[in-house]
Amino acid sequence: MSGGVKNLMRAAPALALLLLGACASTPAGQPDLLAFIEDGRTTREQALLALGEPSATYEEGRILAFRLGSDKGGYFLLEKQPGFLSVTYSLMLAFDEAGLLRRHSLVALRAP
Amino acid sequence: MATRGAPEVLRWAALPAVALILAGCPIPLPAGYEASSRENVSAEPLDWVTIGVTTREDVLLKLGEADGAAPDGTWLAYGSAYSKGGVVFVLFAGGSAAGVGSERMEYRRIVISFDEKGVLSAIEPVTRDCWEGILGMGSSGERSPPCLKIESRE
Numbered sequence: 323m324s325g326g327v328k329n330l331m332r333a334a335p336a337l338a339l340l341l342l343g344a345c346a347s348t349p350a351g352q353p354d355l356l357a358f359i360e361d362g363r364t365t366r367e368q369a370l371l372a373l374g375e376p377s378a379t380y381e382e383g384r385i386l387a388f389r390l391g392s393d394k395g396g397y398f399l400l401e402k403q404p405g406f407l408s409v410t411y412s413l414m415l416a417f418d419e420a421g422l423l424r425r426h427s428l429v430a431l432r433a434p
Numbered sequence: 435m436a437t438r439g440a441p442e443v444l445r446w447a448a449l450p451a452v453a454l455i456l457a458g459c460p461i462p463l464p465a466g467y468e469a470s471s472r473e474n475v476s477a478e479p480l481d482w483v484t485i486g487v488t489t490r491e492d493v494l495l496k497l498g499e500a501d502g503a504a505p506d507g508t509w510l511a512y513g514s515a516y517s518k519g520g521v522v523f524v525l526f527a528g529g530s531a532a533g534v535g536s537e538r539m540e541y542r543r544i545v546i547s548f549d550e551k552g553v554l555s556a557i558e559p560v561t562r563d564c565w566e567g568i569l570g571m572g573s574s575g576e577r578s579p580p581c582l583k584i585e586s587r588e
């Protein structure tokens with residue numbers, strides 16, 4: 323048996339796993355993505371460090387908006403693009419003048 | 435050199451479209467929201483808002499990120515695009531496809547205005563129904579522009 327064929331046979335199981343794995347969808351959602359959010363405690367800086375750049379800001383950055391998708395695993399962040407393609411939730415964070423979270427809401431953009 | 439008038443050009447463009455309708459397979463387009471549209475813009479009046487009391491923060495926390503906003507924050511626009519269904523006539527030939535059709539759309543938009551203190555001062559709901567044309571050739575396609583811009587006040 324030639325070396326090329328032997329190498330191919332050795333690689334076959336890995337290749338099969340790769341092909342099978344490509345069919346399976348892994349949930350991208352994180353169950354604890356929003357666990358840090360707590361009114362009266364979470365700071366604006368903590369929110370930005372945990373969630374990154376907001377998709378929109380209002381009232382000179384006092385109110386932040388983030389776009390979220392969801393799956394069996396939990397929530398995942400989505401980047402801003404025209405329209406709300408694949409966006410299932412809009413996370414809204416309203417801070418006070420000191421940068422402390424005053425109120426927040428997770429708004430469902432799609433019908434359940 | 436003589437140029438063709440618009441009606442003549444339209445007549446020439448209409449011929450392939452009519453041929454497609456006559457020879458193509460009709461494919462129904464199901465009703466439903468456009469993929470990029472939000473679904474939380476109600477046709478009913480917003481019973482949770484009070485002019486002179488509700489704030490910009492209240493609106494944002496209730497409806498989420500807006501589709502459009504004034505640079506100075508004086509208004510927010512929320513909108514949705516819903517298809518009531520339609521039909522496309524598709525012709526397959528020589529490994530390629532062409533299609534022409536129409537879809538009935540319902541656009542809904544609410545523009546919410548605020549005063550200088552961020553308190554709600556006006557609500558302008560608009561709903562518009564229209565037919566939109568669809569034309570496709572190979573992998574490219576065009577559709578007529580929406581009859582209502584949901585992200586602006588226009």
